[in-house]
Amino acid sequence: xxxxxxxxxxxxxxxxxxxxxxxxxxxxxxxxxxxxxxxxxxxxxxxxxxxxxxxxxx
Amino acid sequence: xxxxxxxxxxxxxxxxxxxxxxxxxxxxxxxxxxxxxxxxxxxxxxxxxxxxxxxxxxxxxxxxxxxxxxxxxxxxxxxxxxxxxxxxxxxxxxxxxxxxxxxxxxxxxxxxxxxxxxxxxxxxxxxxxxxxxxxxxxxxxxxxxxxxxxxxxxxxxxxxxxxxxxxxxxxxxxxxxxxxxxxxxxxxxxxxxxxxxxxxxxxxxxxxxxxxxxxxxxxxxxxxxxxxxxxxxxxxxxxxxxxxxxxxxxxxxxxxxxxxxxxxxxxxxxxxxxxxxxxxxxxxxxxxxxxxxxxxxxxxxxxxxxxxxxxxxxxxxxxxxxxxxxxxxxxxxxxxxxxxxxxxxxxxxxxxxxxxxxxxxxxxxxxxxxxxxxxxxxxxxxxxxxxxxxxxxxxxxxxxxxxxxxxxxxxxxxxxxxxxxxxxxxxxxxxxxxxxxxxxxxxxxxxxxxxxxxxxxxxxxxxxxxxxxxxxxxxxxxxxxxxxxxxxxxxxxxxxxxxxxxxxxxxxxxxxxxxxxxxxxxxxxxxxxxxxxxxxxxxxxxxxxxxxxxxxxxxxxxxxxxxxxxxxxxxxxxxxxxxxxxxxxxxxxxxxxxxxxxxxxxxxxxxxxxxxxxxxxxxxxxxxxxxxxxxxxxxxxxxxxxxxxxxxxxxxxxxxxxxxxxxxxxxxxxxxxxxxxxxxxxxxxxxxxxxxxxxxxxxxxxxxxxxxxxxxxxxxxxxxxxxxxxxxxxxxxxxxxxxxxxxxxxxxxxxxxxxxxxxxxxxxxxxxxxxxxxxxxxxxxxxxxxxxxxxxxxxxxxxxxxx
Numbered sequence: 001x002x003x004x005x006x007x008x009x010x011x012x013x014x015x016x017x018x019x020x021x022x023x024x025x026x027x028x029x030x031x032x033x034x035x036x037x038x039x040x041x042x043x044x045x046x047x048x049x050x051x052x053x054x055x056x057x058x
Numbered sequence: 059x060x061x062x063x064x065x066x067x068x069x070x071x072x073x074x075x076x077x078x079x080x081x082x083x084x085x086x087x088x089x090x091x092x093x094x095x096x097x098x099x100x101x102x103x104x105x106x107x108x109x110x111x112x113x114x115x116x117x118x119x120x121x122x123x124x125x126x127x128x129x130x131x132x133x134x135x136x137x138x139x140x141x142x143x144x145x146x147x148x149x150x151x152x153x154x155x156x157x158x159x160x161x162x163x164x165x166x167x168x169x170x171x172x173x174x175x176x177x178x179x180x181x182x183x184x185x186x187x188x189x190x191x192x193x194x195x196x197x198x199x200x201x202x203x204x205x206x207x208x209x210x211x212x213x214x215x216x217x218x219x220x221x222x223x224x225x226x227x228x229x230x231x232x233x234x235x236x237x238x239x240x241x242x243x244x245x246x247x248x249x250x251x252x253x254x255x256x257x258x259x260x261x262x263x264x265x266x267x268x269x270x271x272x273x274x275x276x277x278x279x280x281x282x283x284x285x286x287x288x289x290x291x292x293x294x295x296x297x298x299x300x301x302x303x304x305x306x307x308x309x310x311x312x313x314x315x316x317x318x319x320x321x322x323x324x325x326x327x328x329x330x331x332x333x334x335x336x337x338x339x340x341x342x343x344x345x346x347x348x349x350x351x352x353x354x355x356x357x358x359x360x361x362x363x364x365x366x367x368x369x370x371x372x373x374x375x376x377x378x379x380x381x382x383x384x385x386x387x388x389x390x391x392x393x394x395x396x397x398x399x400x401x402x403x404x405x406x407x408x409x410x411x412x413x414x415x416x417x418x419x420x421x422x423x424x425x426x427x428x429x430x431x432x433x434x435x436x437x438x439x440x441x442x443x444x445x446x447x448x449x450x451x452x453x454x455x456x457x458x459x460x461x462x463x464x465x466x467x468x469x470x471x472x473x474x475x476x477x478x479x480x481x482x483x484x485x486x487x488x489x490x491x492x493x494x495x496x497x498x499x500x501x502x503x504x505x506x507x508x509x510x511x512x513x514x515x516x517x518x519x520x521x522x523x524x525x526x527x528x529x530x531x532x533x534x535x536x537x538x539x540x541x542x543x544x545x546x547x548x549x550x551x552x553x554x555x556x557x558x559x560x561x562x563x564x565x566x567x568x569x570x571x572x573x574x575x576x577x578x579x580x581x582x583x584x585x586x587x588x589x590x591x592x593x594x595x596x597x598x599x600x601x602x603x604x605x606x607x608x609x610x611x612x613x614x615x616x617x618x619x620x621x622x623x624x625x626x627x628x629x630x631x632x633x634x635x636x637x638x639x640x641x642x643x644x645x646x647x648x649x650x651x652x653x654x655x656x657x658x659x660x661x662x663x664x665x666x667x668x669x670x671x672x673x674x675x676x677x678x679x680x681x682x683x684x685x686x687x688x689x690x691x692x693x694x695x696x697x698x699x700x701x702x703x704x705x706x707x708x709x710x711x712x713x714x715x716x717x718x719x720x721x722x723x724x725x726x727x728x729x730x731x732x733x734x735x736x737x738x739x740x741x742x743x744x745x746x747x748x749x750x751x752x753x754x755x756x757x758x759x760x761x762x763x764x765x766x767x768x769x770x771x772x773x774x775x776x777x778x779x780x781x782x783x784x785x786x787x788x789x790x791x792x793x794x795x796x797x798x799x800x801x802x803x804x805x806x807x808x809x810x811x812x813x814x815x816x817x818x819x820x821x822x823x824x825x826x827x828x829x830x831x832x833x834x835x836x837x838x839x840x841x842x843x844x845x846x847x848x849x850x851x852x853x854x855x856x857x858x859x860x861x
Contacts, residue, residue: 004266005269008251008269008273011250012247012273015243015246015247016243018243019239019240019243022239023236023239026232026235026236026239027232031235032185032187032188033185033186033187033188034187035186035187036166036184036185036186036187039163039166039186040166040170042163043113043167043170
C-alpha cells in the first residue's frame with residue numbers, strides 16, 4: 001500500500017512540474033507568435049559565406 | 059488598341075518580383091523594376107546581407123513610390139519619441155515598430171540582422187503574426203529617427219499612426235489558456251486516481267480508497283473555483299440582462315455535480331463524479347479556446363486614428379516644425395506633403411490640391427481644389443505639396459464626425475443571440491420535466507432515491523454537448539474560412555452571414571479594383587511614333603492622370619521633350635520630336651486648337667494644334683464579378699450603394715439584373731440610412747464595402763465585410779475582412795456558414811442519443827461513476843469527430859480550400 005502512495009506522490013509531482021513549465025511558457029509568450037520560431041531556427045543552421053560578422057540572437 | 063503598342067518585357071525585378079517595364083534599371087547583372095528596388099539591393103549588398111535574396115525568391119516589396127525624405131523628422135520630437143519608446147535606460151532604448159510589409163522568412167531574417175547595417179542597433183526581434191519588430195538600439199549613437207530611416211531604406215517603412223499616441227499596450231489575454239492547462243492537469247490526474255474505483259477497489263483497502271477520493275476532491279478544487287469561472291461569469295452576465303444563455307444550465311450542472319460529489323465523498327457513500335465534471339470543463343474550455351482564436355495581424359476595431367499620421371509639419375514664421383496631431387489648433391498653418399493624408403479640415407493657402415477622397419467618400423476621381431477652397435480631413439493629397447490653414451480641429455472634422463455617428467449599433471449587437479441559446483433553453487425545460495417525472499415516480503416507489511435520481515439526471519444531461527458541438531463547429535468553420543482568406547471577427551458573425559436575406563455592395567474598391575485604372579481612347583488613332591511622343595510628354599507631369607497615360611503609351615528610347623510647360627488645372631504641352639503636343643482639359647484644348655470637343659470628361663489630346671481624341675478613365679471590375687452577381691442574384695435581392703456618379707449605371711444594372719436597386723452619389727450617411735431602411739423592411743443585410751465611407755454601413759448591417767487588397771492594408775471597423783480576390787467565392791462562403799448550423803444540429807442529435815442512454819441509467823437510479831466516466835468522453839469525442847469531419851466535408855463539397 002505504501003508503495004502506491006509513493007508512486008502517487010511521484011507521478012503527481014512530475015505532472016505538476018509539467019504544469020508549471022506549461023504555465024511559464026505561456027507567460028513568456030511562447031504561444032503568441034507561432035510562425036517565426038520554426039523559421040528562425042533554420043537560419044542559424046545555414047552559415048553561408050558571412051560567418052565572421054557577429055550576429056545577435058538576443 | 060493602344061495596349062498592343064506597349065512593349066512587353068518579360069524580365070522580373072530581382073528585388074520585388076514584379077514585371078519590369080520600360081523603367082527597368084540594371085546593376086551587377088541584376089534587373090530591377092525601379093531605382094527604389096535597386097537602392098535597397100545596394101544597401102543590402104554593402105552590408106553583406108544578400109542572403110536576403112537567397113532565403114525566398116524576390117522577397118522585397120515594390121519601391122516605386124519612394125518615401126519622402128524627412129518623413130520621420132517628427133521622431134526627433136522628444137514628446138512623440140517618449141510615447142513610442144517602451145523602455146529606456148542609460149544605454150539602450152526599446153521600441154516596437156509595426157511593419158506591414160513583413161510577409162516571408164527573408165523579412166524575418168533581414169530584420170533580425172539589422173545590426174549588420176548599423177552596429178548601434180543592438181538587436182531586433184520579429185513577431186511574425188503581429189508583423190512587428192522590436193528593436194533595441196543605443197540611442198546615444200543612433201537616433202530613433204535614424205532607426206526608422208534605416209528600416210525605410212531597406213524597404214520596411216514603419217507605420218506610425220495617431221492610434222499609437224493614445225494606445226494602451228494591447229496585451230493578449232492568456233487567462234483562458236491557464237485555465238485550460240490547469241483543467242487538463244486536474245482532469246487527467248482525477249481520471250487516473252478514479253481507475254481503482256472503476257474497476258472496483260477492494261473494500262478491505264478502505265484507507266487507500268479514502269486517499270484516492272480525498273486527492274480527487276483536492277484536485278477538483280482548482281477546476282471548480284478557477285477553471286470553470288469562465289462559465290460562471292458569462293452565465294451571471296446574461297442572467298443580469300434577464301436572458302438565459304447556454305452557460306446558465308451548464309453552471310447549474312457543474313454546481314450540482316460538485317456538491318453531490320463532495321457530499322458523497324465526505325459521507326463516504328460514493329466516489330462522486332469529479333472526473334466527469336473536470337473532464338467536461340476541460341473540453342468546454344478547449345472548445346472556447348478554439349472558437350476564440352484571433353487573428354493577431356488583423357484589427358476589426360479600427361477607427362480613423364489608425365489612418366492618421368502621428369505628427370504633421372507646421373509652418374511657423376516661415377519655419378517648418380513638427381507638431382503632434384492632437385496639438386493642432388485652429389488657424390495653424392500645416393504643410394501637407396505629396397501623398398500625405400490631410401489631418402484636419404482647412405483652407406488651402408498655398409499650392410494646388412489634387413485630392414483623392416476615394417477612401418472617405420467613395421468617389422473614384424481625385425478632386426481638384428484651388429487656393430482658398432476648403433479641403434476635408436481624410437483626403438489624400440496626390441500632386442505636390444500644399445499648405446492649409448486649419449479651420450476645424452482634428453476631433454471635430456468631417457471625418458471624425460462620421461466616425462462618431464457610426465458607432466450606433468455596437469450596443470445592439472450584444473443582445474443578438476445565437477440559436478444555440480434558444481435550443482439550450484428548450485433542452486433545459488425538457489430536462490427539468492424528466493427530472494420532475496423521475497422524482498414523482500420514485501416518490502411512490504422508493505422516496506429515499508429522489509435526491510439521488512434528480513441530481514443524476516441533471517448531471518448527465520447538462521447541455522454541455524450542445525456547447526461543445528457549437529464551439530468546436532464554429533472554431534472549425536472560422537478556420538476553414540480563414541484558409542480561404544475570409545477572416546471573421548468572432549463566431550456570432552457566422553450566423554449573421556448565414557441569416558442574410560439582402561446583399562448590399564459598395565462600388566469603388568469593392569466591385570472595381572482599387573488601384574487599377576483602365577484607360578480607353580476615343581478618336582483618331584495616332585501612329586506608334588506619335589503614341590510614344592504623347593507618352594514621353596505625359597511622363598513629364600506628376601499629375602495622376604498624366605501618369606496613367608504615360609504608363610499605357612508605347613515607349614521609344616531617346617525621345618526628348620522640349621519646351622515643356624504645365625498649366626495648373628488645365629493641361630500640359632511640349633514639343634517632342636518636332637511634334638507640338640498638348641494634353642489637357644476640354645477648355646485647354648479649345649484654347650489651343652479652337653476645336654470644341656464633344657465631351658466634358660477626360661483628358662484630350664492635340665498634335666500640332668489638331669484635335670486627335672480623348673482619353674477616358676474607368677475603374678476595372680473585378681474578375682468573375684458577373685458570374686458572382688448572377689449566382690447571388692438568383693437567391694438574394696441586391697442593392698448597390700455607390701459614392702460615385704452614375705456614369706456606369708447601365709452597365710451595372712445589366713450586371714446586377716433588373717430587380718436590383720442601384721443608388722449613386724451616396725454620402726456615408728446615405729449609405730447608413732439605406733441599410734437601416736432595408737432592416738426596417740425586415741431584411742437581414744450583408745454589406746460588402748471597403749473604405750471609410752462604408753464604415754457606418756458596415757457597422758449598421760447585420761454582417762459587414764470589408765474587402766482589402768491584402769490583409770496588411772487598413773480596413774474600417776467591421777465583422778469580417780476578406781481578401782479582395784476572393785470576392786468571387788462569396789456565394790460559397792454564405793453556403794458554408796449555412797452548413798454551420800446543420801453541423802451543430804447533427805452533432806447535437808448524436809449527443810442527445812448519448813444523453814438518452816445516460817438518462818436511462820440515471821432515472822433508474824443506477825448511474826455509476828464508471829458509466830458517467832465512459833459516456834462523457836465518448837460523447838465529447840464523437841462530437842469532435844462529427845464537427846471536424848462534417849465541416850471538412852462541406853468545405854470540400856463547396857470547392858473551397860481545406861488546408
